[in-house]
Amino acid sequence: MDYRNIAIISHVDHGKTTLVDALLRQTLELGHGQEIAERAMDSNVLEKERGITILAKNTAVEYGGVKINIVDTPGHTDFGGEVERVLGMVDGCLLLVDAAEGPMPQTRFVLRKAIELGLKPIVVINKIDRQDARPEEVVDLTFDLMADLGASDEQLDFPILYAVAREGKAFKDMDAPRDDMQELFETVLGEIPAPGTDLEAPFQMLVTNLDYSDYLGRIVIGRVQRGEVRKGEFVNLVHKDGTRTKTRVVQPFTHLGLQRIESERVGAGDIVALSGIEDAQIGETVADLADPEALPIITVDEPTVSMT
Ligand code: GDP
Numbered sequence: 663m664d665y666r667n668i669a670i671i672s673h674v675d676h677g678k679t680t681l682v683d684a685l686l687r688q689t690l691e692l693g694h695g696q697e698i699a700e701r702a703m704d705s706n707v708l709e710k711e712r713g714i715t716i717l718a719k720n721t722a723v724e725y726g727g728v729k730i731n732i733v734d735t736p737g738h739t740d741f742g743g744e745v746e747r748v749l750g751m752v753d754g755c756l757l758l759v760d761a762a763e764g765p766m767p768q769t770r771f772v773l774r775k776a777i778e779l780g781l782k783p784i785v786v787i788n789k790i791d792r793q794d795a796r797p798e799e800v801v802d803l804t805f806d807l808m809a810d811l812g813a814s815d816e817q818l819d820f821p822i823l824y825a826v827a828r829e830g831k832a833f834k835d836m837d838a839p840r841d842d843m844q845e846l847f848e849t850v851l852g853e854i855p856a857p858g859t860d861l862e863a864p865f866q867m868l869v870t871n872l873d874y875s876d877y878l879g880r881i882v883i884g885r886v887q888r889g890e891v892r893k894g895e896f897v898n899l900v901h902k903d904g905t906r907t908k909t910r911v912v913q914p915f916t917h918l919g920l921q922r923i924e925s926e927r928v929g930a931g932d933i934v935a936l937s938g939i940e941d942a943q944i945g946e947t948v949a950d951l952a953d954p955e956a957l958p959i960i961t962v963d964e965p966t967v968s969m970t
Contacts (some may be wrong), residue, residue, distance in 0.1 A: 664728045665853045665931040667885060669735050669749055671773055672758035673766035677788040680827040681758060682721055682732060686919060687830055688843040689723045719871070720883070720933055722917035725847040727952065731917060731933040732756075735772050745775045747870045747944065751885040751933055754782040754854035757804065761795035761824075764803045774811045783817055784849055786832065788825045797824055798835065821849050832848070846961045857931040858888060864950030865889035865897060867934070868957040869934070869942050878937040882948065887957060888931030889950060891936070898954035899939055900947040906954055910937030 671711040721732045733751060736744050749755075755776050759765050765773075776783065785804055787797045801822055808818055823846050824839075825832040832846040833839050871883040889899060891911050898906045914928040917937040928934040939948055947956040 663859070663929075663932070664752070665731065665857050665858055665859065666850055667731045667733070667752040667931075668784075668850060668854055668934060669733050669752045669755040669776065670758060671735050671755050671769055673760070673763070673769050674764070675884065676758050676760040676766075677825075677827045678734075678758055681756075681786070681788065682723075684827050684830040684832075684843055685723045685730075685732075685846070686721075688847070689725065691729060691842075720917045720922075721920050722933075723919075726851065728851055729932070730847075730850060731863065733933065735928045745772055746779070749776055749779050749781060750868070750872055752781065753857060754784065754850070756850075757783050757788055757820075758788055759800055759804055760787045760792075760957060761790045761797045761800055764796075764800045765807045768813070770807070773808070777808065777811050777817060779811045780814075780817075782854055783813075783891045784823065784846075784853060785820050786823045786825050788827050790824045790836070791826045791829070806906045821853055823849060857885065858933040859929070860888045861890045861929045863888035863930070864953035864955065865891045866937075866950070866955060866957055867891075867947070867948045868959070869939075869944055869946045869948060872942065872944060873935065875937075880940050880942060881915075881935050881937050882939050883933070883935045884948075885933045886928060888930045890927050891948075892927040893925075895941075896951045898949045898951055899942055900949050900954050900956040901943075902945055902959070904956070907941055908951065909941070910938050911936050911948075912914045945946075 670678050719734050723730050733748055735748055787800055790797050823832045823834055824836050831841055832843050834845050866887040867884045869882045869884050873881040893914055896910050899909050900906050914925045915922040916925045916928055922935055945959045949955055
């Protein structure tokens with residue numbers, strides 16, 4: 663399996679939920695992963711009925727045989743490095759900006775972290791159907807903001823898509839609008855680097871997030887750096903002080919649409935969840951039993967001179 667792992671950075675109401683819905687819907691229309699899209703749509707519809715518009719933290723869509731994991735970024739406040747950790751799972755980001763409102767100060771913090779981590783941004787100017795849309799100006803404002811935050815020339819050379827997420831449309835050229843999301847999918851596949859997918863190497867995954875269910879107990883979430891792990895397999899949990907605990911993966915999960923799906927095995931490049939690692943803490947490494955090696959914890963140096 664080939665993967666792309668991306669984060670979405672967006673101010674509230676700029677259309678993140680709508681955009682992900684549109685990507686899921688397109689997955690269905692293209693006949694890929696019917697099951698993915700149907701399940702995903704169902705759960706999102708349910709969430710909307712309950713008045714909850716927050717996305718699942720991890721969503722997966724499929725395009726052209728490539729699985730695209732989309733992670734939601736937390737709000738602008740950084741709780742003990744959460745933003746860095748989440749961004750550490752991905753290789754690029756979609757920066758979604760309202761075509762009328764422009765980039766908002768609240769997204770600055772997350773965007774700065776993304777830039778510092780060297781992530782490749784793709785800018786999506788959404789809601790270009792609004793009467794008061796001013797897409798060209800908003801592109802310029804977005805460029806200026808990124809330049810301000812210290813983006814490299816490569817990051818500033820970002821691809822731009824214009825979107826009406828509500829109608830499932832995204833395209834590169836405003837004079838050649840399209841009725842689908844294909845150009846956005848193609849841009850993600852073409853511009854965002856693919857993660858390593860070495861399944862033969864000893865298993866290694868940084869615990870990036872924790873979840874909990876009454877039935878499964880603690881669930882650890884992260885991107886598999888290398889290797890693969892099977893249901894029931896023994897692994898080492900490498901603690902931050904270098905000590906290790908032998909433990910067992912009860913159930914691996916991958917993501918499908920907005921849901922977590924039980925898998926027999928999960929492997930390099932994917933963003934996965936594992937149950938059974940009861941003692942795990944964020945920043946620890948789940949590693950191969952015979953060849954355990956810790957992953958570095960992601961940290962970002964604050965610039966000594968503020969550029970803003
Ligand atoms: P989120 O908070 O970023 O997840 O934003 P939502 O996806 O919930 O969208 C916020 C509002 O913007 C909703 O009322 C959407 O219907 C609306 N919206 C989303 N995409 C578009 C669009 O392309 N054009 C217009 N005019 N409105 C949109």
